[in-house]
Amino acid sequence: MCGIVGYVGHRDVVPLLVDGLKKLEYRGYDSAGIVVVEDGKLSTIKAEGKLDRLRDKLDGSQIHGVYGLGHTRWATHGPPSERNAHPMVDSRQRLALIHNGIIENFLPLKQRLQAEGWSFSSDTDTEVIANLVSSYLDDGNGLQAATQRAVSELRGMYAFACVTTESERQEVMVARQGPPLLLGIGVGTEDQEMFLASDPAALLRYTRNVVFLENGDTARLRVDGYTVWDASGNEVERKVHRLDWDVLQIEKGGYKHFMSKEIHEQPQALQDTLSGRVDFESGRVHLDGFELDQATLRAIRHIHLLACGTSWHAAHVGKFLIEELVRVPVQVDYGSEYRYRDPIVDEHTLAIGITQSGETADTLASMEIARERGGRLATICNVVGSQATRISEGVLYTHAGPEIGVASTKAFTTQLEALYLLAIFLRQARGRELDRSLLDGLAHLPQAVVETLELEGQIEEMARRYHRAQDFLYLGRGLNYPIALEGALKLKEISYIHAEGYPAGEMKHGPIALIDEDLPTVALATGDRVSEKVVSNMLQVKARDGKVIAVTDRDPDELEGSADDILRVPSVGRLLQPIVNVVPLQLLAYHVGVRLGCDVDQPRNLAKSVTVE
Numbered sequence: 001m002c003g004i005v006g007y008v009g010h011r012d013v014v015p016l017l018v019d020g021l022k023k024l025e026y027r028g029y030d031s032a033g034i035v036v037v038e039d040g041k042l043s044t045i046k047a048e049g050k051l052d053r054l055r056d057k058l059d060g061s062q063i064h065g066v067y068g069l070g071h072t073r074w075a076t077h078g079p080p081s082e083r084n085a086h087p088m089v090d091s092r093q094r095l096a097l098i099h100n101g102i103i104e105n106f107l108p109l110k111q112r113l114q115a116e117g118w119s120f121s122s123d124t125d126t127e128v129i130a131n132l133v134s135s136y137l138d139d140g141n142g143l144q145a146a147t148q149r150a151v152s153e154l155r156g157m158y159a160f161a162c163v164t165t166e167s168e169r170q171e172v173m174v175a176r177q178g179p180p181l182l183l184g185i186g187v188g189t190e191d192q193e194m195f196l197a198s199d200p201a202a203l204l205r206y207t208r209n210v211v212f213l214e215n216g217d218t219a220r221l222r223v224d225g226y227t228v229w230d231a232s233g234n235e236v237e238r239k240v241h242r243l244d245w246d247v248l249q250i251e252k253g254g255y256k257h258f259m260s261k262e263i264h265e266q267p268q269a270l271q272d273t274l275s276g277r278v279d280f281e282s283g284r285v286h287l288d289g290f291e292l293d294q295a296t297l298r299a300i301r302h303i304h305l306l307a308c309g310t311s312w313h314a315a316h317v318g319k320f321l322i323e324e325l326v327r328v329p330v331q332v333d334y335g336s337e338y339r340y341r342d343p344i345v346d347e348h349t350l351a352i353g354i355t356q357s358g359e360t361a362d363t364l365a366s367m368e369i370a371r372e373r374g375g376r377l378a379t380i381c382n383v384v385g386s387q388a389t390r391i392s393e394g395v396l397y398t399h400a401g402p403e404i405g406v407a408s409t410k411a412f413t414t415q416l417e418a419l420y421l422l423a424i425f426l427r428q429a430r431g432r433e434l435d436r437s438l439l440d441g442l443a444h445l446p447q448a449v450v451e452t453l454e455l456e457g458q459i460e461e462m463a464r465r466y467h468r469a470q471d472f473l474y475l476g477r478g479l480n481y482p483i484a485l486e487g488a489l490k491l492k493e494i495s496y497i498h499a500e501g502y503p504a505g506e507m508k509h510g511p512i513a514l515i516d517e518d519l520p521t522v523a524l525a526t527g528d529r530v531s532e533k534v535v536s537n538m539l540q541v542k543a544r545d546g547k548v549i550a551v552t553d554r555d556p557d558e559l560e561g562s563a564d565d566i567l568r569v570p571s572v573g574r575l576l577q578p579i580v581n582v583v584p585l586q587l588l589a590y591h592v593g594v595r596l597g598c599d600v601d602q603p604r605n606l607a608k609s610v611t612v613e
């Protein structure tokens, strides 16, 4: 996820762009840049790192102008660096472009443009859009027609804005497909002005009148106003909204907390993590950046998944997925344990660090040990250019975007999705037959999570009834056992209520002694193999006056008498079901924490990334 901002009007554009980027920095902060169009030329300044680095560079520059674009980057293609920072300028140096999203067909477009003589100086997919739009300026098109023609060839997700020295008037063209993009309408009478941004945070200081572009829209911004065209190229009117949010509320997208926002961003995050990686026709998975060749992958005889906290729960799900789909033994280790064990590692070991931040000390240390002992090293990570990605040969990025809430939510579900993609990738690399049905659930996954989020009202009401409990028990079997662990951790870290996750079959070996009317039990009863067994565990809890909250994809009638509350979730197939099942548990933890008045975004004693032992 990146932050984009733009302006055309009468103000000095540089401080305005920097101010807008500052408000968007939470969306991504590994590099930033601006472009100003003045006296018929493009003046571009970019810097790797936080926005302050860009600001320092700007302090020494003489750039001035009244229209331009700004961008703060959350890298997906190409590591964070100045040359990969936006704005991207075409090779004819006449068009600058900023972009949020992922272009799935950037490679064939890049090859075609190179054959036509266009050159490239970055690793990004964005530079392809810049050259593509510029190439259509040659056909005598103005910026509007060139942009719309380029958009017709793009596949993937994009919210982009571009300017060119070829325009006779000061104008910006934008396009949206997927990531948000909105226009801000200047309120001055004598001096008209127009703004654009990824979200209202960057505009609020100047205007509260905004237009949210829809998927497929393109728009042209000029000093005296704007025009919007829909996907069919028809001029359309889009509703002007009057924003009454305060700035902090805006950075949360109107949600009360970042955790709530990020729980609700999961459909988009799952879509972004999937984009460009699956060929649903052939059933093949492509993992760009996973630089371990087929021969290496075929020689792997055991896999070590190394992680901490929530990522360790993801690793546990990964064990089930990889062992079932790849038939290679998988061991899961806490980073803090592995680093002090004497692990057995050789050249046939593939060690994979699973880490949202890519900076967790225990995970990094265990990865280093595996590598020192001859193992091959990979990582599943959410932060481009983080330490875990720098020491790994194979990198599989989750595209969850920045996760601000300390409690991991969208990073977790995209880790599960990435592990599923990795299992299929390893399966095909090792020559096992491709089973297209394995991909069926993936395409439906984001929508299934959208439907699951509709349970929030029911869950908020449940939080009112259960938030005084002193202890919770979470039960699951098989793939749902790690989800039970994750549900318990979410509740603990957000509401400070003690909770334990257990394999449901283990209840009779001790925890059943805890059951009474004050101890709620959350049971995951989905899938086919073992859900009947979980239902019998639920009946054992009920028989001892315990309260049962069931998460299930079965007909509630089948759970008659075994649950006090039933959260019905859509079915996406046994192997992907954990991704859906965890969402109600995230919402339960969140609403219990809110009801208890806890600081759900920054719980006591916790840090987003534990970079020390």
Ligand code: AGP
Residues within 6 Å of the ligand: 308, 309, 310, 311, 354, 355, 356, 357, 358, 359, 360, 363, 406, 407, 408, 409, 493, 607, 608, 609, 610
């Ligand atoms: C989970 O909600 C916590 N934020 C914590 O357990 C986290 O998962 C753990 O510290 C690992 O972090 P990482 O994924 O960035 O390595």
